[in-house]
Amino acid sequence: MTETARRLQEDDKTTRRQVGATLASPAVAMPGPNAPVWDDAANERERRQARIRQVATRGVLYVTATFFALFAALPFAWMILTVFKQNTDLYDPNRNPVLFNDPPTLGNITFLFERTEYATFARNTLVVAVLVVLVTLIGAVPAAYSLSRLAGRWGEGLGIAIFLVYLVPPTLLFIPLSRVVADLGLRNTWWAMVLVYPTFTIPFCTWLLMGFFKSIPRDIEEQAMIDGYSRLGAIWRTVLPVSVPGLLTVVVFSFALTMHEFVYALAFVTSSHQKTISIGVTTELIRGDVFFWQSLMAAAAIVAIPIALLYNLFLDRFIAGFTLGAVKG
Amino acid sequence: MAVVEVRELSKRFDGVAAVDGIDLASTDGEFLVLLGPSGCGKTTLLRMIGGLEPPTDGDILIGGRVVTNLPPRARQIAMVFQSYALYPHMTVYNNIAFPLKAAKLPKAEQTRRVAWAAGILGIEGFLDRKPRQLSGGQRQRVALARALVREPTVFLLDEPLSNLDAQRRASARDELQGFQRRVGTTTIYVTHDQVEAMGMGDRIAVMEQGRIRQVGTPHEIYDEPADTFVATFLGSPPMNLIPDAASGELLGFRPEHFIPWEAGMGNDWVRFPYHVHRTEYLGAERLLYGEVGEAKAVARFPANSDINTEIGSTTDYAVRRNDLKRFHPETGLRLDRPTNGRQP
Numbered sequence: 047m048t049e050t051a052r053r054l055q056e057d058d059k060t061t062r063r064q065v066g067a068t069l070a071s072p073a074v075a076m077p078g079p080n081a082p083v084w085d086d087a088a089n090e091r092e093r094r095q096a097r098i099r100q101v102a103t104r105g106v107l108y109v110t111a112t113f114f115a116l117f118a119a120l121p122f123a124w125m126i127l128t129v130f131k132q133n134t135d136l137y138d139p140n141r142n143p144v145l146f147n148d149p150p151t152l153g154n155i156t157f158l159f160e161r162t163e164y165a166t167f168a169r170n171t172l173v174v175a176v177l178v179v180l181v182t183l184i185g186a187v188p189a190a191y192s193l194s195r196l197a198g199r200w201g202e203g204l205g206i207a208i209f210l211v212y213l214v215p216p217t218l219l220f221i222p223l224s225r226v227v228a229d230l231g232l233r234n235t236w237w238a239m240v241l242v243y244p245t246f247t248i249p250f251c252t253w254l255l256m257g258f259f260k261s262i263p264r265d266i267e268e269q270a271m272i273d274g275y276s277r278l279g280a281i282w283r284t285v286l287p288v289s290v291p292g293l294l295t296v297v298v299f300s301f302a303l304t305m306h307e308f309v310y311a312l313a314f315v316t317s318s319h320q321k322t323i324s325i326g327v328t329t330e331l332i333r334g335d336v337f338f339w340q341s342l343m344a345a346a347a348i349v350a351i352p353i354a355l356l357y358n359l360f361l362d363r364f365i366a367g368f369t370l371g372a373v374k375g
Numbered sequence: 376m377a378v379v380e381v382r383e384l385s386k387r388f389d390g391v392a393a394v395d396g397i398d399l400a401s402t403d404g405e406f407l408v409l410l411g412p413s414g415c416g417k418t419t420l421l422r423m424i425g426g427l428e429p430p431t432d433g434d435i436l437i438g439g440r441v442v443t444n445l446p447p448r449a450r451q452i453a454m455v456f457q458s459y460a461l462y463p464h465m466t467v468y469n470n471i472a473f474p475l476k477a478a479k480l481p482k483a484e485q486t487r488r489v490a491w492a493a494g495i496l497g498i499e500g501f502l503d504r505k506p507r508q509l510s511g512g513q514r515q516r517v518a519l520a521r522a523l524v525r526e527p528t529v530f531l532l533d534e535p536l537s538n539l540d541a542q543r544r545a546s547a548r549d550e551l552q553g554f555q556r557r558v559g560t561t562t563i564y565v566t567h568d569q570v571e572a573m574g575m576g577d578r579i580a581v582m583e584q585g586r587i588r589q590v591g592t593p594h595e596i597y598d599e600p601a602d603t604f605v606a607t608f609l610g611s612p613p614m615n616l617i618p619d620a621a622s623g624e625l626l627g628f629r630p631e632h633f634i635p636w637e638a639g640m641g642n643d644w645v646r647f648p649y650h651v652h653r654t655e656y657l658g659a660e661r662l663l664y665g666e667v668g669e670a671k672a673v674a675r676f677p678a679n680s681d682i683n684t685e686i687g688s689t690t691d692y693a694v695r696r697n698d699l700k701r702f703h704p705e706t707g708l709r710l711d712r713p714t715n716g717r718q719p
C-alpha cells in the first residue's frame with residue numbers, strides 16, 4: 047500500500063468516526079445529502095481514476111517544461127562545448143559538431159587570461175557595475191519614493207516622463223554625452239561609464255520602484271511615525287525593508303544593464319586597460335576577420351555563469367519584483 | 376493619561392473644508408466616540424490630533440500642551456488604523472516592541488513590556504508569527520498591544536472593528552471597551568456605526584460635513600437630539616418628523632413611542648391619525664410603515680405585542696407629550712431645549 051493510499055484510508059476512518067458522533071447527537075437526526083457512501087469498491091475505483099488523471103497532468107507538465115528548458119539551455123550548452131574545443135576540431139565541417147573528436151583543451155581559457163587583458167576587463171566591469179548600482183540606488187530610491195507619494199496626477203506623469211528618457215537610444219545620446227565626458231576630463235577612463243550608465247539605469251529603476259512604493263500602504267509609514275520615528279526613520283524601517291524584492295530587482299537589473307552595455311563603452315573608452323568585458327572581449331578577440339571563437343565563448347561563459355547563479359538565487363523575489371512593478375507601475 | 380482638546384480646528388483640501396472649525400474637548404480617561412456618515416471628516420480630525428495631517432487653522436492641545444506643530448513622535452499618542460498597519464516584515468513580537476525600540480528602552484524592559492501587553496490581549500501564543508499568518512481578530516489585538524505597550528497618554532482608534540465580521544465585531548466591541556476601562560487611557564474612537572457608538576462611548580460627538588452637530592452621552596444624543604440631523608442619524612428606523620400645521624414646527628418622535636391611541640389616554644398624550652400601508656416582521660420586533668398626513672412615519676413594537684392595525688386603514692395613534700421633540704422647520708435646530716446641545 048502506498049503512503050498516500052494509507053493516509054486516504056485513515057482520513058476515511060476519521061470521517062466515519064466524526065459522522066458517527068454527529069449521528070449520535072439528537073440535534074442532527076438525519077444524515078445530510080453529503081453523507082458518505084459505504085461502498086469501498088466504488089471509492090477505490092474513484093480514487094484510482096483521480097490518481098491516473100493526476101499523473102497524466104503531471105506528465106504533460108514535465109514534458110513541456112523539459113522541452114522549454116532544453117530549448118533555452120541549448121545556446122548555453124553550445125557555448126560551453128565550444129570553449130573546450132581545439133581549432134582543428136571546431137573548424138572542420140566534416141566532424142560531428144556535438145562531440146569532442148580531439149581531446150578537450152583548457153588552452154582557450156589560458157589564452158584569454160595570458161594573452162589578453164581579460165582579468166583587467168573583468169575587474170573594470172565589476173568596479174563599474176558596483177559603482178553604477180550604488181549611484182542608481184542613491185538616485186532612484188529617493189526619486190521613486192517622492193514621486194510615488196506625490197499627490198494627484200503629477201507624480202504619475204513625472205514618473206512616466208522619466209521612464210520615457212530611458213527609451214531614447216544610446217546610439218543618439220552618445221553624441222552629446224561625449225561632450226560632457228570630454229569636458230569633465232573623463233575620456234578614456236572607466237569613470238566615464240560610472241557617470242553615463244546611471245542616465246539609463248536611474249530612469250528605469252525609478253519607474254520600477256515607483257510601482258513598488260505605491261503598493262506599500264502609507265499606513266505603515268504613518269504608524270511608524272506615530273510609534274516614534276521621524277519620516278526618514280520611518281521610511282528606513284518600514285518602506286525599505288518591505289521593498290527588498292524591488293531593491294534587489296534594481297540591483298540585479300542595473301548590474302546586468304551595466305555588464306552588457308556596449309555603445310557608450312565603445313564610444314568613450316579606447317585603451318585596453320580601461321575596457322569592460324562587453325567591449326574588451328569583442329575588440330580584442332576579433333582581429334580583423336579573425337574570430338577567436340573559443341576564447342570569445344569562454345569570456346562570455348565566465349561572466350554568465352556567476353550571473354546565472356545569482357539570478358537563480360533570487361529568482362522568486364526577482365519575478366515578484368517585475369510583476370509587481372508591472373501591475374502597479 | 377491626558378485631556379485632548381481642539382480649538383477652532385479646520386482642515387481644507389483644495390479649498391474644500393473636510394474639518395470646519397471644530398471645538399471639542401475630552402475629559403481625562405474618557406471613551407469619546409466620533410460618529411458621523413462617510414466623508415464627514417472623522418478620519419481627518421483624528422489624523423490631525425495624531426499629527427499626521429497639518430491643520431489649516433486652529434490648535435490642538437494634549438494634556439494642556441499645544442502640540443499643533445509638533446511631529447507625531449512628540450505627542451506621546453498611540454493610534455490604531457483601520458487597516459491595523461502591522462509591519463508585514465516583522466514578527467508579532469517585533470511589531471509590538473517597535474515603539475519601545477523607537478524609545479530606546481533597554482532590551483530587558485522591552486521583553487517585559489511586550490509580555491505584559493501580549494498577556495492583556497491574550498496573544499502570547501503567536502509572538503513568533505508574521506502578521507499575514509494571523510486572523511483579522513488576532514491582527515486587531517496585535518495592533519492594540521502595540522498601541523498599549525508604550526503606555527501612551529491617548530489612544531486614537533479609526534474604525535478598528537470595521538474589518539471584522541458581524542459576530543466577531545460584537546465580541547471585539549466588548550473586549551475593546553473592557554480593555555479601555557482597565558487601562559483607563561483617554562480614547563478617541565472613530566466610527567460610522569451607531570451601534571458601536573452607542574454601546575461603547577462615554578460620550579458621542581456626532582459630526583456632519585466637517586462640523587460637530589452634538590456632543591453628549593448616548594442617552595442625551597438619542598433622547599434629546601440637538602437637531603434633525605442627529606435625530607435622523609441615530610436610531611433605526613430613525614426618528615419620525617411630522618410638520619405641525621398649528622405651529623409650523625417639526626415634531627419629532629421615536630418609532631417606539633408611537634402607539635395606538637386608547638380612550639383614557641389623558642392630556643399628556645398627543646393624537647395623530649396614522650395611515651398604515653405596510654408592515655415588517657423582524658423577529659424580535661415588528662415595524663409599521665405609514666403616513667401621518669403627508670409625512671412618513673414608522674411605528675415599532677415588540678414582535679409579541681398584540682397590536683392589530685390593519686394595512687390600509689387609518690387609525691388614531693398617540694405619542695406622550697414628553698417624547699415629542701420640536702425642531703425648527705428650516706434650520707432643523709431643536710426648539711424646546713435651552714442649550715441646543717451645542718458645545719460652547
Ligand SMILES: Nc1ncnc2c1ncn2[C@@H]1O[C@H](COP(=O)(O)OP(=O)(O)OP(=O)(O)O)[C@@H](O)[C@H]1O
Binds near residue numbers: 415
Ligand atoms: N488627502 C486628501 N486630499 C483631498 N481630500 C481629502 C483627503 N483626505 C480626505 N479628503 C476629503 O475630506 C473629506 C473627509 O474625509 P475623511 O476621510 O476625514 O472622512 P471620514 O469621515 O473618515 O469618512 P469614512 O467614514 O468614509 O472613513 C472627504 O470629503 C474626503 O474626500
Ligand SMILES: [Mg+2]
Binds near residue numbers: 417418419
Ligand atoms: Mg475614515
